[in-house]
Amino acid sequence: MGSNWEQLAADKRKRIAESIPSDWLIRTPPSDNNVFAYPKESGLLSAKEIEITESSATDLVAQLAQGKLKSADVTLAFCKRAAIAQQLTNCIHEFFPEEALAQARGLDEYYAKHNKPIGPLHGLPISLKDQLRIKGKETSMGYVSWLGKYDEEDSILTALLRKAGAVFYVKTSVPQTLMVCETVNNIIGRTTNPRNKNWSCGGSSGGEGAMIGIRGGVIGVGTDIGGSIRIPSAFNFLYGIRPSHGRMPYAKMANSMEGQETIHSVVGPIAHSAADLRLFLTSVLQQEPWNYDSKVVPMPWRSDLEDAVKAKLGSSGLTIGYYNCDGNVLPHPPVLRGIEQVVEVLKQNKHKVVPWTPYKHDFAHDLANKIYGADGSTDVMRDIKASGEPPIPNIKELLNPDIKKADLNDVWDIHLQKWDYQMQYLSKWREVEAELGCELDCIVGPISPTAAIRHNQFKYYGYASAINLLDFTSVVVPVTFADSKVDGKRADYKPLSDLDASVQAEYDPDAYHGAPVAVQVIGKKLSEEKTLAIAEEIGRLLGNEVTP
Secondary structure, eight states, rough: HHHHHHHHHHHHHHHHHOOOOOGGGSSSSOSSSSSSTHHHSSSSHHHHHHHHHTTTTTHHHHHTTTTTHHHHHHHHHHHHHHHHHHHHOOOOEEHHHHHHHHHHHHHHHHHHSSOOOOTTTTOOOOEEETTTTOOOOOOOOGGGGGGTTTTTTHHHHHHHHHHHOOOOEEEEOOOOTSOSOOOOEEEEEEEEETTTTEEESSSSSHHHHHHHTTTSOSSSEESSSSSTTHHHHHTTTEEEEEEOOTOOOOOTOOSSSSSSOOOEEEEEEEEESSHHHOOOHHHHTOOOGGTOOSSOOOOOOOHHHHHHHHHHHHTOOOOOEEOOOOOSSSHHHHHHHHHHHHHHHHHTTEEEEEEOOOOOOOHHHHHHHHTTTHHHHHHHHHHTTTTTOOGGGGGGGGGTTSOOOOOHHHHHHHHHHHHHHHHHHHOOOOOOOOHHHHOOOEEEEESSSSSSSSTTTOOHHHHHHHHHHHEEEEEEEEEEEOTTTTOOOOOOOOOHHHHHHHHTTTTOOOTTTTTTEEEEEEEOOOOOOHHHHHHHHHHHHHHSOOOO
């Protein structure tokens, strides 16, 4: 059995390798661990292709809509850069440039005939996490046993993006099971961070993090049940949004633990700017996804909520809560410095910044872990064992297969605990607002206790998973980079717990020098417009709204 799964995996790797045209191959691989700048230096991209791939999605769709760019040219540029990204970071599960170029040429023909774009994303290549189904393409989800299964229809989101004019060219890598903030599986191996091969690209949307990070794509689609959009965004110095459940269509996507309804996995974009996140969200909502996916709330984009933020920026300023520790695990020094940097820049720009005490985040972390393991890992272990492949070792950090299966009454009780906790959190939010005498616009906190972390060292998901339990909107904003000269190890620190001690012991200032640092901007449920507008302002103040 073992040799069979290995043969299946080897065949898949061969098929991925053969999907890259020979004249896009790197002849002399870079020797440095940091391959971030290599695409520009490779000689494989023309000056125009470099310009295209380093533009924003917002600018590209404007030029495509005006006929200043052709989709075929934009698509070719991103296909070539994606091929380079794959060779540098191992971030692809499916690559189909010929079909993408055919789709792009069809859009160009439409424009030539009608003198207008087909939709708000006309001609723009969009990178998709492997979970999204494309008719005729393979979806493995990091399971060897899923290889050889070809999708018979698009996911709803895929179909709506297609309707909006997006071009599809790649499906990116995920970890076995999805339930890991590291991207490694037994099919392709490990996906690495473009800024340092020794660092994780995050997970489970790690292929998207690496692909968008090195600009093999300009907008990538990820999913998030325990941090899987936000961690890859943070580790690759990108923006990412975890929308609340019901804002974006998830129907007909592949998933682990399908039918688990206590903490919903949600889908959202990863990009280089808040403006590009907004472009994606508004483009999807224009397609009225609630008419296709019954779980989507029939709620168009509410520009008035963005206008209200802008009005505050021009008058009284925002009121923002912040915390730098959830009481369970203290973040490493670069992350603490990142929080301080955000707080200082907000204060300097006349915003009111107040401490927020995380409410029962230890309870939230523990309850989330019970939910993830409620089926005793029956679902994911079935798909792992079906091929005879071994489980990747990282799984136990979030999905402990030793947890006893819950019965239905246990699950019902967990539902009630979650609901009660969500209401308690809203009560605390109101209490703070009563004390302040004004609205608390959002909360800023860590998304991870670490900067982009070394492989196999991610131990604590609580900064992300507590927000999943609350179903709050969360936007990741890139802040700074770890600096060994200022982010020294704390010699006198007394750990909060054994887990905290383990996280602290992992920190090495030299090993993390240059690693991306980010924060998350947290808003209430279904507050995407408002929270994204605030995140955009924080990014502007930091000077990080568009990565050079």
